[in-house]
Amino acid sequence: MxxxxxxxxxxxxxxxxxxxxxxxxxxxxxxxxxxxxxxxxxxxxxxxxxRKAQIVAALFDAFEAAIAEVASGSDANTPLDHDLTAWFNLMWEWRFLYAASVYRLSPGLQPRLKTISDENQARIRARLESLRRQGRLDASSADIERLVVNAWIVASYWIDYLRTRQGIAHVEREHLRWGLAQIRALFAPYLVDNAPARSFEPATFGC
Amino acid sequence: MxxxxxxxxxxxxxxxxxxxxxxxxxxxxxxxxxxxxxxxxxxxxxxxxxRKAQIVAALFDAFEAAIAEVASGSDANTPLDHDLTAWFNLMWEWRFLYAASVYRLSPGLQPRLKTISDENQARIRARLESLRRQGRLDASSADIERLVVNAWIVASYWIDYLRTRQGIAHVEREHLRWGLAQIRALFAPYLVDNAPARSFEPATFGC
DNA sequence: GTCTATAATGAGATAGAC
DNA sequence: GTCTATCTCATTATAGAC
CATH class of the missing domain: 1.10.10.60 (Homeodomain-like)
Known part of the structure; x- marks a missing residue:
């Protein structure tokens, strides 16, 4: 070595x-x-x-590696909220990669972002379908499809929203809590559980 | 003259x-x-x-004027879907103003964007509260708050999402239909109406 | 591997003639 | 109001010495 x-x-x-x-x-x-x-x-x-684009590319490699690690640490038994929190922490560390401007600078990365998006949406969809079969989610497949996409959009853009529409110049780590709550609100109406607080409880933000 | x-x-x-x-x-x-x-x-x-920023500023003026016009053309009796469609058409014509990069170029416009966002969210919130009082919407005030924000986020960023996450290089006017459907999906689970298709029906996209 | 110094770009801004 | 020609400036990219 x-x-x-x-x-x-x-x-x-x-x-x-x-x-x-x-x-x-x-x-x-x-x-x-x-x-x-x-x-x-x-x-x-x-x-x-x-070139600066090479730095971005190298960072994107690291981003992909980090995603693979988080993905490998979760399965069907992981509590939904634990998963959500892990993903949000990850996203936070790499949030600059969620801005369109990056992909104008390095167009080659865009297909890879799409792949990440596709794979993870598929993962979430499967997860929700499974909840549905268990009778814990009251939603049609079409509902789930829309829901996954809306969740993805909110998860991708809430930071930009806080900045430009709420006038928060410096979005901080504490705002993660706010973002998570917005995502939870998307799922909430479909959850059958009479204790939805159960599946979506104590969010701790590590690191 | x-x-x-x-x-x-x-x-x-x-x-x-x-x-x-x-x-x-x-x-x-x-x-x-x-x-x-x-x-x-x-x-x-x-x-x-x-300066280029002056062009952007002049366009923003026109945008504000267009908003005022649409707002004046709607009241509590206007069908929800008619309203939504009018707003989506407006947004489409000025969609470049929904990107964060614009406000890095012309920081002075950001407070004005925030005002637009605040005023229109208030409008929507009032509208939903009214539906709730009529028993046509089953949502708490907290639900409504989250809902309005999520709707605003999806409405603001769905185009960018289609571009970067779905790989659609040129988002066209026909995609408005897709965006609208995503927004409707946000409201749907809260609608009491047994015929939700009623309040949200035939969307025509005028020029 | 690291530095200093310099070249090459490319964009916005401007002067002055018509 | 409109043009051509030029200037300024920020930024990236590069060469060559140490």
């Missing part, structure tokens, strides 16, 4: 970018700013990543 | 920009491109609008 980089500069660049991009989006962050944040020169930055 | 401009160039610029911006967003459209589309020189474009 060879040590390929002594300094770990590459990793530091990526982590700095993840944070900066989450704050303002890749298009709004200049390479000069990135270099400054990492504490290296622009020339050195260019040595590690020839 | 003085004739202030013979040629109507200003109006042509605005209309060309509305269309171009709807396709790709103001940040992606260069001034050179605008001038070309209108069939004038960049210098002349600059004579009419010194």
């Amino acid at each position: 060879r040590v390929e980089e002594k300094s770990g500069t590459r990793a530091r660049i990526l982590e700095a970018c993840r944070i900066l991009f989450n704050e303002r989006g890749p298009a709004e962050v200049t390479t000069a700013e990135i270099a400054l944040a990492v504490g290296i020169s622009e020339g050195n930055l260019h040595y590690h990543f020839r | 003085r004739v202030e401009e013979k040629s109507g160039t200003r109006a042509r610029i605005l209309e060309a920009c509305r269309i171009l911006f709807n396709e790709r967003g103001p940040a992606e459209v260069t001034t050179a491109e605008i001038a070309l589309a209108v069939g004038i020189s960049e210098g002349n474009l600059h004579y009419h609008f010194r």
